[in-house]
Amino acid sequence: MFIVCSLQQPAGFFKGQTWQARIKFAAIAIADINQQIALQRAACKKASSTY
Incomplete structure (x- = not known):
């Protein structure tokens, strides 16, 4: 059932994955x-403490 549902909307699945990757990249850059x-x-x- 899950496979059928995910195959019907692959664009949303991949779009969510790239969004998560961007968030992780931004968090790493900020850190x-x-x-x-x-x-x-x-x-x-x-x-300043050595002088």
């Missing part, structure tokens, strides 16, 4: 930017 900012702040704090 990467946040990590880079945190590393820059940590480096600035370390540099």
